[in-house]
Amino acid sequence: MITPRFSCSQTADSVVVSIYCPSIRAADADINVDETLLTVHINPYFLRLNFSHPLLEDDASSANYDPSTGYLTVTLTKENKGQEFTDLDVLAKLLAPRPSVPAPIIEVLASTEVVSSTDVSPQEDLAEKTQKLSLDQERQEILKAAENDWQLPQEVPQPAFNISAQKHYGFLDMHSGYFKHVTHTENEVNELGGEAETCTLKERRQKRIKHEDEKWDEEYYMADFADDAYIQELLSWEHPHIAARADAFEYTEEENLKMLQLPRKEYLSTPTQTHDLYLILITILFSYAYESRTTQHDPTPESAWTICSLTPAFSALDPPKSSLSGFSTNLQEFTAQELVTTLVPSYRRSLAFPLYRSFILAEACRKDIARLLIAGKRVIVRCLLELKQILDHHEVYYVYSKIWLDDFCTWVLAYADDDVLSRLGKLLLELKVHKNALGWDVEGLEAATKECFERESDSDDESTDESSSE
Template sequence: MITPRFTCSQTEESVIISIYCPSVRAQDVEIHVDETLVTVHINPYFLRLNFSKSLIEDDASSAKYDPSSGYLTITLTKENKGEEFDDLDLLAKLLAPRPSVPQPSIEVISNEPAASEDDDLAARTEALSLDRERREILQAAENDWQLPQEVPEPPLSTSIQKYYGFLDMHSGYFRHVTHTENEVNELGSDAETCTPSERRRRRSEHENKKWDEEYYMADYADDEYIRELLEWRHPHATTTGDFQYTDEENAVILRLPRKEYLPTQTQTHNLYLTLITVLFSYAYESRTTQLDPTPESAWTLSMLIPAFSALDPPCVSPADPLTFSAAALADVLVTSYRRSLAFPLYRSFILAEACRNDVGQFLSRGKRTVVRCLLEMKNILDHHEVYYVYSKVWLNDFCVWAQAYASDVVLLELGKAVTELKIEKSLIGWNLEALEAATHEAEEGDSDSDDPDSDDSSPALI
């Protein structure tokens, strides 16, 4: 079945679904409404939408097909007229499967009065049995179906295959990495078998190996162009007004996988932290190119994200998965800072600070802006013959999760925390302050040597 292009809008009393399905027969349309779930089938198209509130089919509901435009317009009545339906522009959220929560089914059986003492005893015994069964079902529901559960780590793995990517759902994408020109992959042919601790160790070693003191000092001394980059303002961080996805963006969203994600609270916490590193890379690439991607953009985006280059996303076990400590945010951003100072063309601490501020602005504007950033990254990677793999294992799922499952409240709080966070240069581990001081001394020495009135100047010999 094909998922058609569609849009949703609303009035005070109705929700209007506009579906593009050219060259179909209107009499074959099947529409089913089950409270918040609406399904539309018209061969070869199938659409299933989950709304935030209930709809009904009544005399005011209608379905009209315009063969000249190819659009089927369905009008459904709101069960409670005047209600505001949320997120009708978030197509991935509307398409996400409705979570199924099993509910205990309890049947109450009434008994006729007993005709004898034996019948009365049998009836009371049966009622007692039913009451005990009812309590057991309610206890099972309370213990098993309501409380969050963590999946225990297996004590022993008999396979050398390791998983990676979004929620560790992927494998096999780097089996033939030696036959591709993947300059981002820091694990080489071991990408499929490296443990998380080994990935982190290799990543850190690679960063230290690529760190170049002279390169950093040169960019620190000659920072005229970097200053120009700092003055640029990202439109996603400054644009005001109503947000609306473009037709091209909606088309990409409709091609994303239809998945239901059931992460634990700790996994969700780590997804938000990974999102920070992804947006930092996007902020660096877009700031240094001013939203005009170059042939190097795919490499830059992938190299600056540890979850891409080393398959090493942030992995912490917080005491409270619903909060983000300043220490945890600093640890995550320090990795992004280090990579921005070790690999790309412009290596500047103040540039990294500007990127951190951009990330805070993106997060503060909510899931719509975040998804737009992710879609722009995905567009760059999808058009690269090698690095498209990182869209497969990370960005596709991230786009769906961010739109359908991420919380605007959490993103707002996270954006504020990232904006206010202070990253000390000492946390980077490469003696940045000493290098900057040495650069200042060298510049002052050069200026003194060029001064004709300096004490070190010697009279010319005649």
Template sequence: MITPRFSCSQTETSVVVSVYCPSVRASDVELNVDDTLFTLHINPYFLRLNFTHALQDDDEASSASYDPSSGYLTVSLTKAVRGQNFEDLDLLAKLLAPRKSERTEETPLIEVLDSQESVSQDDELAARTEGLSLADQEIFEAAENDWQIKQELPTSEPSLKTSVKQSYGFLNLYTGYFQHVEHTENEVNELGADAETSRPSERRQRRLKHENDKFDEEHYIADFADDEYIVELCNWEHPFSSLETDWSYTEEEKLSMLRLPRKEYLISPVQNHHLYLTLLMLLFSYAYDSRTTQKDPTPESPWTICSLTAAFSALDPAPYTPSRNSSSGHFDVDELIATFATSYRRSLVFPLHRSYALAEACKADVASFLLGGRRLVVRCLLELKDILDHHDVYYVYSKIWLADFCLWAQAYASDEAFAQLASVVSSLKVPKSLLGWDLDELEALVDDNTSRESDSDDESEDEVEQMLPAQI
């Protein structure tokens, strides 16, 4: 079956689904509405959409019409609650996601039929309690009063692995993509032929060593001293930062969403928390490339994006510090600083323009993207994916990371979490001392040298002025 191109809109009373299915017989169309689920089948097309609110299976109010000249089938579905707003109708991947299964509460397996004997046993139970130790009495009272005693599962031995391969990518779902990496021109791969077998701890160690080895003090000082072009890049305003709220996805973006794989993820709260952190790195890389190219990607853009993203080039995603609130939905300032510090470090090592001020501007862009909510974040991810998809080597990172992130951002991420992140990131300070290269000292050298040159020029001017009367 083929998933057709479609778009959704709404009125006060209905949801309108426009489906492109040319050269079909309208009499063969099969439509079905089941609460929030809408299905359409007309050979060879099949479409299943899961809306956020319930629809009404009303043959009288609902309607469908087919225009053979344009090839569009327009279906009008009645809302169960008149005037209810259906959110995220333009997030096509979310609409295509399967409906989540509802777990029913388990009923008790034991039913108490008669409690007469329990009264006669109270005295015996009290006598036994008197003979218990203090710890035993605490447990007994906790059970009797339904107190919550802290419990910890014993640490088990790691499971036996029969393969040396290590998983990587989105939720560690992928292996085998770097088996023949030695035969490809993958210049951003920092693990080489060990990409398939390196453990996460080894990847991080190798990444840090590679960054320290590649840091060039002279390059950083040169960009800091001659910062005229850097200032222009920092002053440039990203079009998305002033985007109106009523914008809509382009047809190309809609097609990209339809081409995403159909997946359903079983994500724990901790994993979901870590995905938000890794997303910050993706948005930072996108912001850097957008600023340095004025949002006009060049042939070097795929290399720049992959080099700036540790999850790509070193297969080393966030978190970079122990997270205390991973399962609570809150973000610690320390873990956010550590995440951006990783992106800052890479922006000062690999690309052409290496400036702390430029990294700060990119962080501000990330905050504005997050403030735009899921729709804007998805748009940024789709642009990232499109850039990598057109590269003959780096498309692999789109396969193992970006395709899944585009799905996750639509169906699993929340605008509330993005708003919280935007608030924290906008006021976040990433200290230079945390980056590990004594940037303050390097910048002080430039400032001292500049001040000496200015003093020398002033002295030369004074000497010239003193000599002029004598010459006259």
């Protein structure tokens, strides 16, 4: 089935869905409304939309097809007239499946008959158990019981072993097998080598930290600290998504087409997993903020490499986990300690890998993340779509879009909470990431560079005085 292009609008009393389905027989259209769910089937097109509030199919509803334009216009009545339907322009959210209804939990509060366990004979207990067996199994069980003085044989349960060495990774650990032949590709950002499919999370983290320490170059950092003219230009730049007015936000047609191609899944994440997703989002947005600042929002052929290199969840398959000590016990809240722990790998990588290595540049990226989060999930999805655009067009790094960004775009639109994002952004604005948290002597290197400058300055002054006295 083909998902058609569509758009939604609303009036005070109704919702209007405009569907592009050229060259069809309008009489064959099958339109159904089930509370918040609308389904439209007309061969070869199928569309299922899940709205935020219930709709009705009454006398005021209609469906009209214009063969000259190829558009089918479906008008449905709001159950509560005057109610505002939100996110009608967020197509991926409308396409997301309706959340599953959890099975009811049945609790037995009382029983009309209470039988004491002392009143049940071994024979009666055996009969009760064997009733649940098939006829053949029942006969075999009775024979075994008779041979064993009418006591059912018991065996110690064997522990379950995972015989597969393959590990899962990516969004909610849903993916595997993408790096089976990684050694035969030109994946320069992969830090796990041929063990990408078998490394445990602990091993991934160890490899990541080791690689960062190996790439850390003190002289490179001191040189950028000493000559920071271009970095100062980068710091004065303001991201257009942050500067834009929130009330003027509207997705472009190209962005809507990209969202139509996103996976339509229901993500049944636990509270801990949801908490982790917000932390992972911070690290992805850090890479986005760095790449945007250093290219002035104009991607280059190196942008894909920069994004993947700066994101631990990409290059080392090592996302932040809230199970680390000191993390918040309230999964809807975030502590300063866990945010610092989350950001430290991004800071380290920004000082060890890319072209411009500056702590104050990393700090500017942190503030960019905070403002993007405060702007809300619509702006965040726009940023993620831009990252997808960059990675999808790379012949190797597209894999990170498949295992992370596709699902993240859908999840942010359908499940992320704007209130949580806003609180998280405000915390990041006030956060203090100290240089000594990086594990490198950044403060000592900066002090040595300043001292060297002062000596050169004093030497220049003395030479100037000597020349003037002559």
